[in-house]
Structure formats: structure tokens, C-alpha cells
Amino acid sequence: MRFIHAADLHLGMIPDAQHPWGRERANALFHSAEKIVDLVLQENVDALFLMGQIFHLPPLQKDLEYLHKLFQKIPFCHVFLFCKKTEENYFLRSFSFSENVHVFTEEQSRFYLPEPEMEILAMQEKDFSFSSAESFSLEHGDAIPILLWNERRAEEFLSLEKAQNSEHATAAKESPLASLPFSYIALGGESKRSVFANGKAAFPGSPEPLSAENTGEHGVYLGSIHPITKRLESLSFFPISTLQYVTLHLQLDPSVGQEALKQGLLKKIEERGKQNIYKIRFSGKRDPETKVDPSLFPKELRIVECLDETLPQYDFYALYKEHQQDILGxxxxxxxxxxxxxxxxxxxxxxxYGVSALLEGGKS
Structure with missing residues (x-):
């Protein structure tokens, strides 16, 4: 049984809304849904697990019709997603998808699929009872057991595993999720991409980065479970994001002039890709005549943050002699x-900083 595990598409969100590329980023989120469907077609998978928040805000009828048209392209693939029973989710709760689309609305649901044969425990409880998952047993002996857990609290188990397996731990312990009787555990929520519980539980993260904190590649997981042994045979990450948020650090010294700094920055950005969005941090000591300011960045570059931690390398003794009788001296x-x-x-x-402020103030 082959599957794709995606999460947190946040369709309708406008990342970096205050920047000129905000609308482009919003379109990229919708395009990520199309890429996932294209991957389903390409890989001919049996199931698509869509976890976390599919829509950033409660969807309207037109949003669901868009999703419906996408799912109609993959009638051979069973699509699973969640919807909480709230008034704001009225359109999603009442929408009629194709028969290959399964929407879980209860806090806990059990679902049997004869082809490919799977038994699914779907949970979106705030107060997750571990006993419900631990006591799960197949009603159809040949089915593959799958846990779909759509709740942020699942991150606690990832944090617990990291703490237990840190270099400071006296003995590494198994993740609580690893002992659950499932072939695969698909998780969703605001989290970075990660695989844990001996490789059988995963957070895919969002297929497109949603903010400057979401660095690195983004995409989905492509997996395969053996129908006889019911063991997870493979789980691989498939990148689909159009760009990345990249953090750059430039260490300066007084020998670096304004033009050299500008060219060095442009070279680093060209190496990583001009399509990416950058957070840039400058540190070290610099010539007082070398300025870290917006003139360094051509308008076409995408910069969301510029942090100047440099210190100008002043000749304080020369400045003191020149300004002995004023406030700077x-x-x-x-x-x-x-x-x-x-x-x-x-x-x-x-x-x-004081000398810089007084010198700049004297120029105004």
C-alpha cells in the first residue's frame, strides 16, 4: 500500500502579506495542492493523508469546489482529511465530495477500507486518551492499521523523544508512539518536518514555508507499507516548495568596504538562489564608513529581516583629540x-553605539 502524507497547506493564507511578493506566496500555497495531486498521479498511490489545517480560515463554497476539482483527477486514490464540528466549518461539513474523499468530523472515528485493505483510527481530540490508541485492535485481520492523529498535542511526544534521546539522557528510551499497534502514524500541526517513533510516525510540516521561521526544504512524505507483513517498507521526503526562507550570516572586518560588502552579499544570494527569501545577520567590526543599510539590497531581492550586529572600528583616541571640548569628547x-x-x-x-549616535546626530 503506497501513500502520500501531507499537512498544513493553509490554503488562503498570505505569507509575508506586507511585502510585494505576498500575493505570489498565497498563490504558491494553492499551487502546492496541485503539485500534491500531480504527485499522486505520478506515483499512483493508494491513499493521500491530508493532516493539519488544509485551509487557513474556514473555507467558503468556492474554496471547496476548487479542492473538489483537484480530487476528481485522482478517483483511484482515497483522500482523508479532517473537519471539526463547528459552525464556522459549515460549508466543509456539508460539502459533497467524490466517493474517494473521506472527511472525519468526529473527535474519534474508526474507518475500514476494503481496497486497499486498511483500518484507520482517526483522532482529533484535544484531550488525547492514549488508551484508545493502545487498545486498538483490528476487526479485519488482514487490514493495515493506520493512525491519523490531527492534534497539535502530538508534538509533545516528539519533544519527549528528543529529551529522552539527548546526549544528556542517562539512557535512550523509546517514543510512546513507537509501541502503538499501527503500521504508520500520520500527524499534523504547526511543526517542522520530522520523523520519529522508530521511523513510523511523522510530521510533514507544510508543503510550502509559511513564515521566515520555516527554514529548509518543504514538501510531503511518500511511503509504502507491505500488505502481508504490514510493516512500513519505506518513507521518503519529496520536496515540492517553490522557494525557501534562508538565513545568511556575514562576518565583517574593517578591511571590507561598502562596495565589497555589497558584492559579497549579492554573491551569497546568487549562490543560494534569488527566488528565495532571506533573513540576513551582519556581525563583526567594520570600517565606520561602511554602512549596513537598505542601499545594499537591490529592489528585486526578497529580504524579510536585516539584523546589524556590527560595531564600527573607531580610532577613539583620534576622535577624543578632535572633540576634547564637546559632548563627544x-x-x-x-x-x-x-x-x-x-x-x-x-x-x-x-x-x-554612543559614539555612532553622537557622530550621526552631529551630521543632521
Missing amino acids: FFIRSYLKKDLEDLSPMEKQSLF
Whole structure:
């Protein structure tokens, strides 16, 4: 039995809405749904598990018709998704999908599929009772047991496993999910992509990054379960995102001039791809004439954050001689009662920032 596990499409969301590329990012989320359906066709899978939030906001009729048209392209594949019983989900609860689409509305549901033969325990409870999953037993002996758990609290078990298997732990312990009687555990929620519980439980993350915190590749999991042994034979990540959020760190020194800094930044971005969206951090010491400001970035670049942690490398003694009778000189003298090397890191930072502010203020 072959399947695709995707989650948290957040259709209708506008990532980076305040930036010029916001609408493009919103369209990319819808395009990710189309890519998933294309992958179903390409791989000829039996099941598509859509976990987490499919829509960012409660969907309208037109949103569901869009999804319906996509699912009609894959009548051979059984699609599973969740919908909570709330008034705001009225359209989703009442929508008539094709017979290959199965929508779970109860907090806990049990579902049998004769071809391919699967028995599914679907849960979206806030107060997850582990006993419900532990006591699960097949009513059809030849079926493949699958757990679909659509609740953020599942992340607690991932955190627990990481803590238990950290280098500080006295002995690595098995994840609580690993002992559950299922061939595969499909999870959804706001989480980074991860596989745990001895490889049989996974968070796919969203197929497209939703914010600057969602770095790295994004996509879906493609898996296969043996119909006789009911063991997970393979689980591989398939990237489908159009771009990534990338964090760049540039370490400066006083020898780097303004033009060299600009060209170095552009080179790094070209290496990683201009289509990506960047968070950039500058650190180190720089020539006071070298500025970290928006002029470094051509308008076509996508920058969501620029953090300047650099310190200008001033000649404080020369500045003091030049400004002995004004506030800048008095400020420098208050620090130079000690040698520069004897100043604490906080004192050095205060000196650098104070001198920068006074020099900039004097220019205005």
C-alpha cells in the first residue's frame, strides 16, 4: 500500500502579506495542492493523508469546489482529511465530495477500507486518551492499521523523544508512539518536518514555508507499507516548495568596504538562489564608513529581516583629540579612563553605539 502524507497547506493564507511578493506566496500555497495531486498521479498511490489545517480560515463554497476539482483527477486514490464540528466549518461539513474523499468530523472515528485493505483510527481530540490508541485492535485481520492523529498535542511526544534521546539522557528510551499497534502514524500541526517513533510516525510540516521561521526544504512524505507483513517498507521526503526562507550570516572586518560588502552579499544570494527569501545577520567590526543599510539590497531581492550586529572600528583616541571640548569628547573620556582592552563587553558596546549616535546626530 503506497501513500502520500501531507499537512498544513493553509490554503488562503498570505505569507509575508506586507511585502510585494505576498500575493505570489498565497498563490504558491494553492499551487502546492496541485503539485500534491500531480504527485499522486505520478506515483499512483493508494491513499493521500491530508493532516493539519488544509485551509487557513474556514473555507467558503468556492474554496471547496476548487479542492473538489483537484480530487476528481485522482478517483483511484482515497483522500482523508479532517473537519471539526463547528459552525464556522459549515460549508466543509456539508460539502459533497467524490466517493474517494473521506472527511472525519468526529473527535474519534474508526474507518475500514476494503481496497486497499486498511483500518484507520482517526483522532482529533484535544484531550488525547492514549488508551484508545493502545487498545486498538483490528476487526479485519488482514487490514493495515493506520493512525491519523490531527492534534497539535502530538508534538509533545516528539519533544519527549528528543529529551529522552539527548546526549544528556542517562539512557535512550523509546517514543510512546513507537509501541502503538499501527503500521504508520500520520500527524499534523504547526511543526517542522520530522520523523520519529522508530521511523513510523511523522510530521510533514507544510508543503510550502509559511513564515521566515520555516527554514529548509518543504514538501510531503511518500511511503509504502507491505500488505502481508504490514510493516512500513519505506518513507521518503519529496520536496515540492517553490522557494525557501534562508538565513545568511556575514562576518565583517574593517578591511571590507561598502562596495565589497555589497558584492559579497549579492554573491551569497546568487549562490543560494534569488527566488528565495532571506533573513540576513551582519556581525563583526567594520570600517565606520561602511554602512549596513537598505542601499545594499537591490529592489528585486526578497529580504524579510536585516539584523546589524556590527560595531564600527573607531580610532577613539583620534576622535577624543578632535572633540576634547564637546559632548563627544566628554563621552569618550568617560570610557578611556581605562584602557580599551580593560573595558567589559557591555562597556565596549555602549562606547561604540554612543559614539555612532553622537557622530550621526552631529551630521543632521
